[in-house]
Amino acid sequence: MKDHQTIIVIDFGGQYNQLIVRRVRNQNVYAELISADSSIEKIKSYDPIGIIFTGGPSSVFAENAPSVTKEVFSLGVPVLGICYGMQLTAHLLGGTVIHAPVREYGRQKITYSDSALFAGVKKENYCWMSHTDQVSALPEGFSVVASTDTCKIAAYENKDKGIYAVQFHPEVVHTLEGNTILHNFLYNICKANGDWKMSDFVGEQIKAVREKVGDGKVLCAMSGGVDSAVAATLLHKAVGSNLTCIFVDHGLLRKNEAEEVMSVFKDGMGMNLIKVDAKSLFLKDLRGVKEPEKKRKIIGKDFIDVFSAEAKKLGKVDFLVQGTIYPDVIESGLGKSAVIKSHHNVGGLPSVVDFKEIIEPLRSLFKDEVRKLGLELGLPERIVNRQPFPGPGLAVRIIGNITKKKIAIVQDADYIFREEIAKAGLDKEIWQYFAVLTGMHSVGVMGDERTYDYTIALRAVTSVDGMTADWADIPHDVLATISSRIVNEVKCVNRVVYDITGKPPATIEWE
Numbered sequence: 001m002k003d004h005q006t007i008i009v010i011d012f013g014g015q016y017n018q019l020i021v022r023r024v025r026n027q028n029v030y031a032e033l034i035s036a037d038s039s040i041e042k043i044k045s046y047d048p049i050g051i052i053f054t055g056g057p058s059s060v061f062a063e064n065a066p067s068v069t070k071e072v073f074s075l076g077v078p079v080l081g082i083c084y085g086m087q088l089t090a091h092l093l094g095g096t097v098i099h100a101p102v103r104e105y106g107r108q109k110i111t112y113s114d115s116a117l118f119a120g121v122k123k124e125n126y127c128w129m130s131h132t133d134q135v136s137a138l139p140e141g142f143s144v145v146a147s148t149d150t151c152k153i154a155a156y157e158n159k160d161k162g163i164y165a166v167q168f169h170p171e172v173v174h175t176l177e178g179n180t181i182l183h184n185f186l187y188n189i190c191k192a193n194g195d196w197k198m199s200d201f202v203g204e205q206i207k208a209v210r211e212k213v214g215d216g217k218v219l220c221a222m223s224g225g226v227d228s229a230v231a232a233t234l235l236h237k238a239v240g241s242n243l244t245c246i247f248v249d250h251g252l253l254r255k256n257e258a259e260e261v262m263s264v265f266k267d268g269m270g271m272n273l274i275k276v277d278a279k280s281l282f283l284k285d286l287r288g289v290k291e292p293e294k295k296r297k298i299i300g301k302d303f304i305d306v307f308s309a310e311a312k313k314l315g316k317v318d319f320l321v322q323g324t325i326y327p328d329v330i331e332s333g334l335g336k337s338a339v340i341k342s343h344h345n346v347g348g349l350p351s352v353v354d355f356k357e358i359i360e361p362l363r364s365l366f367k368d369e370v371r372k373l374g375l376e377l378g379l380p381e382r383i384v385n386r387q388p389f390p391g392p393g394l395a396v397r398i399i400g401n402i403t404k405k406k407i408a409i410v411q412d413a414d415y416i417f418r419e420e421i422a423k424a425g426l427d428k429e430i431w432q433y434f435a436v437l438t439g440m441h442s443v444g445v446m447g448d449e450r451t452y453d454y455t456i457a458l459r460a461v462t463s464v465d466g467m468t469a470d471w472a473d474i475p476h477d478v479l480a481t482i483s484s485r486i487v488n489e490v491k492c493v494n495r496v497v498y499d500i501t502g503k504p505p506a507t508i509e510w511e
């Protein structure tokens with residue numbers, strides 16, 4: 001028997017496809033995104049309580065327009081078409097879709113009529129539109145349940161068949177009461193019972209992992225980042241000492257980070273965690289290397305060498321744990337462009353470790369869900385809410401060649417920056433913030449002495465997924481304290497600058 005109900009979200013390539021899944025899960029109903037070319041057998045295998053069609057950039061008239069088998073409408077399961085999903089539904093069932101003369105984009109006034117979909121929603125309202133094509137005539141048996149000035153059929157339904165469709169995007173916050181509309185679809189129309197909860201997920205996963213692993217030996221590469229930390233903790237709860245974690249200290253971590261990882265996971269939790277001190281190897285191999293991509297390659301290779309040498313000491317293992325999360329799966333599985341995939345520095349491990357099977361306990365979770373799971377498992381908030389940290393670590397925050405001294409400078413400056421941001425209560429608002437050691441020297445004066453020292457750049461950005469970012473508007477008094485502490489407390493730094501470039505055109509990291 002399945003442990004929870006499922007909503008299937010069929011992906012027609014719209015930019016909000018993942019958002020729909022998240023909105024559904026946030027209402028305690030499990031949802032999964034599947035590709036538009038999935039077979040009816042695959043759709044049935046989920047035994048869904050409802051199906052949602054996403055929007056998408058195509059026109060139903062386009063030659064290779066994504067479509068879905070008409071059989072989905074005869075499964076006896078409610079369907080909600082959104083935007084392109086609405087047009088496709090009409091198109092497949094005998095309605096008419098036209099190329100509208102004007103594109104309707106942005107927030108629009110909308111009028112809802114009586115429909116189970118709009119129960120409890122204000123009739124005169126605002127929604128978010130983004131379309132050119134629109135439905136001009138409905139299939140037989142359907143009726144219009146919402147209109148805007150330029151889009152007479154902004155929503156339609158066939159109550160008996162359980163088919164609903166909206167031209168606007170209820171998943172976007174600009175559609176007022178969009179969550180209520182989705183809630184109505186889930187709870188009134190699909191009769192969801194709200195059985196998707198993180199606490200249940202923990203129990204289910206622990207049970208499933210225990211059954212799978214039995215007495216087997218499990219290995220995990222622990223980076224200290226959120227995903228690997230949560231995956232390892234879950235495995236530890238499930239199989240205890242059958243799990244061994246290897247943590248490679250490449251010496252390019254933030255100040256005190258290696259110690260913190262050991263204290264939380266080994267001392268605090270009793271995890272079987274091996275720290276490999278490989279600082280000198282990395283430093284030796286990076287000596288004199290200035291080119292950012294070359295640095296990344298060396299670090300990636302050394303990491304795999306060190307990890308596999310350590311893993312070999314354990315002999316053959318049965319399972320290898322990876323902290324893959326849902327956005328990674330969607331990107332690779334549905335052929336979408338990769339986001340930050342190439343950065344995954346443990347991607348090469350499966351080829352060098354002798355194991356039978358991979359375990360990916362976070363495969364179905366979004367980042368915010370991974371964090372919730374971490375808290376549920378008892379991990380401290382400071383670990384769970386960590387900002388993203390690149391695999392090559394401080395190597396890409398030291399411009400030019402890397403030395404022990406430069407690592408210490410950037411670590412100390414970064415520590416002060418983080419401390420002051422936390423003191424100012426800004427650590428939750430800012431997505432990522434760190435210090436960069438620029439390769440530049442400039443003239444300064446300290447006391448009566450002329451100095452010729454390094455410039456530290458502060459980088460702080462707000463972002464949703466790291467794909468695009470704005471520089472964070474940190475109050476001047478906070479910046480002033482950080483700057484003055486850095487020049488006073490960190491040797492060899494006489495100047496601090498603040499990076500005010502967005503992404504694009506700059507990247508978040510400096511290298």
Ligand code: XMP
Pocket residue numbers: 296340343344345388389390391392396432466467503506507508509510511
């Ligand atoms: P950029 O600098 O490309 O960064 O704008 C986007 C996000 O990715 C992180 N990043 C990396 N993560 N290995 C990683 O694991 C890398 O080589 C790497 N480079 C950048 C960066 O910190 C930001 O969150």
